[in-house]
Amino acid sequence: MNAVANPIPARHKNVNRAEVCDANFIEFVRDWNGTPAAPGAHPSAPITPDSLCTREDFVQLFDSQLISRHLDLMARVLRVKNKVFYTIGSSGHEGNAMVARLTRHTDPAFLHYRSGGFMAERFRKLPGMDPIMDSALSFAASAEDPASGGRHKVCGSKPLWVLPQTSTIASHLPKALGTAVAIEQARRIGHTLPVPADSIAICSFGDASANHATAQTAFNAAAWTAYQKLPAPVLFVCEDNGIGISVKTPTDWISASFSGRRDLDYFYADGLDIAAGYEGVARAVHHCRTTRRPTFLHLRTTRIMGHAGTDFEIEWRSFEELMAVEATDPLLRSAAIALASGVYTKEQLLARYEDFRAKCFAAAEQADRTPKLTSLAEVVAPLAPYSAAKVKAEAQRADYETQRVKAFGGAEKLPEKQPPRHLAIQINNALHDLMAKYPESLLFGEDVAQKGGVYTVTKGLHKAFKNARVFNTLLDETMIFGLAQGFANMGMLPIPEIQYLAYFHNAGDQIRGEAASLQFFSNNQYKNPMLVRMAGLGYQRGFGGHFHNDNSIAALRDIPGLVVGCPSRGDDAAMMLRTLAALAKVDGRVAIFLEPIAMYMSKDLYAAGDGEWSFAYPSPDQAMPLGEARVYNDAANDLIIFTYGNGVTMSLRAAREIEKAQGWKVRVVDLRWLVPLNEAQIAAQAKTAKRILIVDEGRHSAGVGEGVITAIAEAGFGATPFKRVVGADTYTPLAGAAFLVLPGEADIVAAAQSLS
Numbered sequence: 001m002n003a004v005a006n007p008i009p010a011r012h013k014n015v016n017r018a019e020v021c022d023a024n025f026i027e028f029v030r031d032w033n034g035t036p037a038a039p040g041a042h043p044s045a046p047i048t049p050d051s052l053c054t055r056e057d058f059v060q061l062f063d064s065q066l067i068s069r070h071l072d073l074m075a076r077v078l079r080v081k082n083k084v085f086y087t088i089g090s091s092g093h094e095g096n097a098m099v100a101r102l103t104r105h106t107d108p109a110f111l112h113y114r115s116g117g118f119m120a121e122r123f124r125k126l127p128g129m130d131p132i133m134d135s136a137l138s139f140a141a142s143a144e145d146p147a148s149g150g151r152h153k154v155c156g157s158k159p160l161w162v163l164p165q166t167s168t169i170a171s172h173l174p175k176a177l178g179t180a181v182a183i184e185q186a187r188r189i190g191h192t193l194p195v196p197a198d199s200i201a202i203c204s205f206g207d208a209s210a211n212h213a214t215a216q217t218a219f220n221a222a223a224w225t226a227y228q229k230l231p232a233p234v235l236f237v238c239e240d241n242g243i244g245i246s247v248k249t250p251t252d253w254i255s256a257s258f259s260g261r262r263d264l265d266y267f268y269a270d271g272l273d274i275a276a277g278y279e280g281v282a283r284a285v286h287h288c289r290t291t292r293r294p295t296f297l298h299l300r301t302t303r304i305m306g307h308a309g310t311d312f313e314i315e316w317r318s319f320e321e322l323m324a325v326e327a328t329d330p331l332l333r334s335a336a337i338a339l340a341s342g343v344y345t346k347e348q349l350l351a352r353y354e355d356f357r358a359k360c361f362a363a364a365e366q367a368d369r370t371p372k373l374t375s376l377a378e379v380v381a382p383l384a385p386y387s388a389a390k391v392k393a394e395a396q397r398a399d400y401e402t403q404r405v406k407a408f409g410g411a412e413k414l415p416e417k418q419p420p421r422h423l424a425i426q427i428n429n430a431l432h433d434l435m436a437k438y439p440e441s442l443l444f445g446e447d448v449a450q451k452g453g454v455y456t457v458t459k460g461l462h463k464a465f466k467n468a469r470v471f472n473t474l475l476d477e478t479m480i481f482g483l484a485q486g487f488a489n490m491g492m493l494p495i496p497e498i499q500y501l502a503y504f505h506n507a508g509d510q511i512r513g514e515a516a517s518l519q520f521f522s523n524n525q526y527k528n529p530m531l532v533r534m535a536g537l538g539y540q541r542g543f544g545g546h547f548h549n550d551n552s553i554a555a556l557r558d559i560p561g562l563v564v565g566c567p568s569r570g571d572d573a574a575m576m577l578r579t580l581a582a583l584a585k586v587d588g589r590v591a592i593f594l595e596p597i598a599m600y601m602s603k604d605l606y607a608a609g610d611g612e613w614s615f616a617y618p619s620p621d622q623a624m625p626l627g628e629a630r631v632y633n634d635a636a637n638d639l640i641i642f643t644y645g646n647g648v649t650m651s652l653r654a655a656r657e658i659e660k661a662q663g664w665k666v667r668v669v670d671l672r673w674l675v676p677l678n679e680a681q682i683a684a685q686a687k688t689a690k691r692i693l694i695v696d697e698g699r700h701s702a703g704v705g706e707g708v709i710t711a712i713a714e715a716g717f718g719a720t721p722f723k724r725v726v727g728a729d730t731y732t733p734l735a736g737a738a739f740l741v742l743p744g745e746a747d748i749v750a751a752a753q754s755l756s
Helices: 017-033 055-079 093-101 118-124 129-140 173-189 211-227 253-258 273-291 319-326 329-339 346-368 376-378 388-396 401-408 423-437 461-466 477-489 508-515 570-587 646-662 679-686 705-717 735-740 745-752
Strands: 199-207 234-240 265-270 295-300 441-443 470-472 491-497 530-536 563-565 588-595 630-632 639-643 666-668 673-675 692-699 722-727
Touching: 017 055, 017 319, 017 329, 017 346, 055 093, 055 118, 055 129, 055 329, 055 346, 093 118, 093 199, 093 234, 093 265, 093 273, 093 329, 118 129, 129 319, 129 346, 129 735, 173 199, 173 234, 173 470, 173 477, 173 508, 173 563, 211 234, 211 477, 234 253, 234 273, 234 329, 234 745, 253 295, 273 295, 329 346, 376 630, 388 401, 388 570, 401 423, 401 461, 423 441, 423 461, 423 588, 441 477, 461 470, 477 491, 477 508, 477 530, 491 570, 508 588, 530 570, 530 705, 563 570, 570 588, 630 673, 639 646, 639 679, 646 666, 646 692, 679 705, 692 705, 692 745, 705 722, 722 745
Parallel strands: 199 234, 234 295, 265 295, 441 470, 441 491, 491 530, 530 588, 563 588, 639 666, 639 692, 692 722
Antiparallel strands: 563 673, 630 666
């Protein structure tokens, strides 16, 4: 007769692994049969003979672990009752509480979503805060959630310097490194930080996320910075649980990949054992804070109860494998330490375990009764704040005469005293002005310093403001945006340059998923004020192909909360830059200044040498209201052309031909602001039109024109005859072939004739 070896108990075959893990803990404590230490040890005594962790440390860390675990268990139970809307838990990762204990609440933290233990422990840093209730409000999508106001379940707290985010694939690593760099940059420019000068930036993520391109760019940039002996006190915490949703990480991959990296200092700690792992965490934190070098903490964790409540691991893992993983539950190890050291008796520990369960469920029930977001206005309130009067006042503020005289090299050299100039020169002048006005501003990007940029638009800025404020970066748009977010986090005004519009697409998620979303997901508690300069659009003759003749604007128009301005002439550029900077300073907005490359050097409009596209520099007390268009020939209404960027001069020239051929009076409306479109102003212009043309250098299926047409139609003027003149749905080819796919003046004239 053959006996069945090691049969699996029926309880362990339960498909609800949360119930199994809960029962495992209770059973482990109830059946523990070790010999406890004699009572009376001092709270400062080590919890185990060789541990750096004291008994007091351990008791509080264990409580944080228990809080985190019961929040996970509560979420799994109440999700089916629609009282909780998030079940990605921290079970198995509770050891990250050690990182919170050994750092300060003023160390900015950018956290992995499995950070329940970290958050519970950091809440101890300030009196009167309740991690259970705050978490319950977040789980319940309550409008009273102090982190996001009910917009998402995030690890976040304004007083505890945990910046809320939704990063799931390590997209927060660049801004964490940027924040570390910014902490050090403040000293170089004399800026007062909102945190202590010896703060470090903490950034946690999973082992699977460590492979992501966004993570790798942060690791590379950190090492690149350290290689040049520039301080960058970032603590990368890789919480290695050996699996990414269902894809296993190869054994020892993280240690093999990171332990030997130059200029990324590697430390290891066991996050499954507080007594054993505490010293490793302490060493990593101390090293990062004292050396100011990028530090990589490899924290061993596990993942029990699955990726989330919807992840039924039994469908793709055996019971034996699940039981083996659950046996490594860090709470079982903490329970054994607590019992063996005499911190708790079995009865005391079980009572404490149940007490936290009761508190979590009570908090959840209370949170369920709190107000929720019930209107669209409430939802979007923090997304795109606009304080019109304050922005106008800030944009027109001109109380920095001494600084600007110094920046321009003398009163006689002030730009408003010079002859009319073209777009590139006036952008350069405006940047000098902004740098003089805002001593906390920084201008950076590829080639922007000594070279002055590809098109010399930043020429002279490095000489005027020195290397601490105008500097080159490595060739990595993701990290440029990461730096911008870091500087913004520390109260500076970043002015990053993305060399070409096409290069934005390499790093667009840093704006869409990180920078522009921060106000929304933090309920306007945190902001990422920045003014991004991007050269782009088409019509460069004989140069560049699609990477330098890029007309892909739709990606920008799809980002909630973003502001995009696009000037066509120098005076507009200067006034728009002042408004964009004011939007960043006053309302914390993420703003993009889209510069038409082909217009940089344009001086003439109708004929060579006429100088009609060179304009005087506006005095520093002049600014352009957000959304305001520029209208040419306002009284004309036979044909109205809506356009922007390169389309403005083309349309003005085409208007002369149309007037000759058709006898029509033509009005040209330069939209200037592409995001958000001023729909009311568009409708007001269209109201008197007999015919309408939209000249859009974007592509046929994805440009700006669709928004213009929608604004016109929704205002009730859709019956007015109209045409679009747009780019083709193709990449832009090299040299003269580019003009086969981009709209031209002849196309505008032909479209007008078709409206006769």
